[in-house]
Amino acid sequence: MKNIIFILLFVFSLHSCSDFLETRAYDFVSPEQFFQNQNDAQMALSGVYSALASENVYGNRYSCMISNVDDLSFYVRPATQTVTHVYGNDHNTSNTDIYNAWSSLYSGIESANILLERIDNADMDEAIKTRIKGEAKFLRAYYHFLVAQAWKDVPVRKESFKDVSKSALKATPQAEALDWIISEMEETIDMVDDELYDDRPSYVKKTVVQGILSRVCLTRAGYPTNGGKPYYEKAALYAKAVRDTNKHSLNPDVYEMWKRMASDRYDTEYNESMWEVEFIGARELDGNWTDGRIGNVIGNIQKNGSTEGLGYSYWFYGGSLILWDLFENTDKRRDLSMAPYQIDAKDNYINWSNSQIVQRACGKFRREWETSMPRHKNYTQENYPIIRYADVLLMLAEAENEVNQSPTPLAYEAINIVRERAGVAPLSGLSYAEFQQEVRDERGRELCFESLRKYDLVRWGIYTDAIQKLGEVTYDKRWPTGSNYSTARAFAERTQKKHEFLPIPLKELAINTELSQNPLW
Numbered sequence: 001m002k003n004i005i006f007i008l009l010f011v012f013s014l015h016s017c018s019d020f021l022e023t024r025a026y027d028f029v030s031p032e033q034f035f036q037n038q039n040d041a042q043m044a045l046s047g048v049y050s051a052l053a054s055e056n057v058y059g060n061r062y063s064c065m066i067s068n069v070d071d072l073s074f075y076v077r078p079a080t081q082t083v084t085h086v087y088g089n090d091h092n093t094s095n096t097d098i099y100n101a102w103s104s105l106y107s108g109i110e111s112a113n114i115l116l117e118r119i120d121n122a123d124m125d126e127a128i129k130t131r132i133k134g135e136a137k138f139l140r141a142y143y144h145f146l147v148a149q150a151w152k153d154v155p156v157r158k159e160s161f162k163d164v165s166k167s168a169l170k171a172t173p174q175a176e177a178l179d180w181i182i183s184e185m186e187e188t189i190d191m192v193d194d195e196l197y198d199d200r201p202s203y204v205k206k207t208v209v210q211g212i213l214s215r216v217c218l219t220r221a222g223y224p225t226n227g228g229k230p231y232y233e234k235a236a237l238y239a240k241a242v243r244d245t246n247k248h249s250l251n252p253d254v255y256e257m258w259k260r261m262a263s264d265r266y267d268t269e270y271n272e273s274m275w276e277v278e279f280i281g282a283r284e285l286d287g288n289w290t291d292g293r294i295g296n297v298i299g300n301i302q303k304n305g306s307t308e309g310l311g312y313s314y315w316f317y318g319g320s321l322i323l324w325d326l327f328e329n330t331d332k333r334r335d336l337s338m339a340p341y342q343i344d345a346k347d348n349y350i351n352w353s354n355s356q357i358v359q360r361a362c363g364k365f366r367r368e369w370e371t372s373m374p375r376h377k378n379y380t381q382e383n384y385p386i387i388r389y390a391d392v393l394l395m396l397a398e399a400e401n402e403v404n405q406s407p408t409p410l411a412y413e414a415i416n417i418v419r420e421r422a423g424v425a426p427l428s429g430l431s432y433a434e435f436q437q438e439v440r441d442e443r444g445r446e447l448c449f450e451s452l453r454k455y456d457l458v459r460w461g462i463y464t465d466a467i468q469k470l471g472e473v474t475y476d477k478r479w480p481t482g483s484n485y486s487t488a489r490a491f492a493e494r495t496q497k498k499h500e501f502l503p504i505p506l507k508e509l510a511i512n513t514e515l516s517q518n519p520l521w
Helices: 002-015 038-053 061-066 096-121 126-151 174-188 206-221 229-245 256-262 321-326 333-337 389-404 409-422 432-447 453-459 463-473 487-494 506-511
Strands: 073-075 273-277 317-319 341-343 349-351 384-388
Touching (some): 038 126, 126 174, 126 206, 126 453, 174 206, 206 273, 206 389, 229 389, 256 273, 256 384, 273 389, 321 463, 384 389, 409 432, 432 453
Antiparallel strands (some): 073 317, 273 384
């Protein structure tokens, strides 16, 4: 994506954080004048993608603050520091992190709407035009999905903002919104690229659409919309379609994909990372930048903040005892997920003892693996995975088991591919309920810290129960007593049913008078 990254940054700077009712995308020139040729259309598409790379979305707020609130991780700071914050489940309707994420996602939707409404005016090759339309249409649906899974009933905006007096829009019930999202994504399957982008994970391509469709269908199948078997069937269909292309596989080295994302190198041999958000640069240090803080706010403990050191990480997110206990001793993913060492201010490696478990930070994102210099203290080049092939395999296993109320040979094949790479024994001879639990645990082991666990717990209907269990394990003698480890218990005690979904931002309610607050808020 390097060939368009600077265009992306330019377009993004024009409408990154403002509400779509306050600032219109492309207000520097009218859309009628802008959409003249292929270059204009490609630039506009870069603007649609740019929402992904916002600090408000995958750069930090949506990916970490909002989504990384589950039973496998916790915010490693004193409980008093999480008061009023979403990562402590102590937020309210005025929380600025929630509002900023909401605004950036709807800004992406607005950019997509403008492109889709104007691209037909561009003089360009029709095949390329169709591909660009497909990517924009998919991204519009994907942004709606992120909003719907986090906030539940939300406005579906199918047209660009044109008139303040007509901007108010009622919330669409989540089930109806998800059905529309599925339909929109299905329409793009044969519009997006199926060859050129095969080894370029920062772009939307056919297998990405199919993989994300499987995720959306699983969401629609589960709580609270409870679509059931028809949607599990669709989830299995799309996950199997990805598998059958043979375009993706698992890198046999569980660390290698993460090292490549940290150093902005594509894995063209295995293509395990199907779609990732690309971040670059060191901001004012080298003049190139995006708003990525992956490796800085989430990642292993590293304390060298100099521009020439191994990097600085705040260690905001640590693994819980629940996560640790999911792993067998032989599981290669344990030390990947919960790093067995920290790096001090002089770049010395300091190993944790066998009894120091909860002290270990998220290890999937490590600034020592970055290659760009100089290093900024807070902003990084580390990419963030949106969907990986391992996730597709586990979705296939889950959907097959749910459709047939028993694990099928395909379900065993899919989950055992993931387990084999991790170095643990294959599964066999399980009941429906036993396999269901194994899939849930396997998703925890494989996908922890990837902005998925909370939404899995919600769609399984067990979010509050899972967080209660997190609170219980803080009484385990292995849980440290220091103030930095007090947040997990406070977080669990604060968590209520209303925390399954976020409140509609108060500022949005003031602008959109047709919206009502989520019932429990």
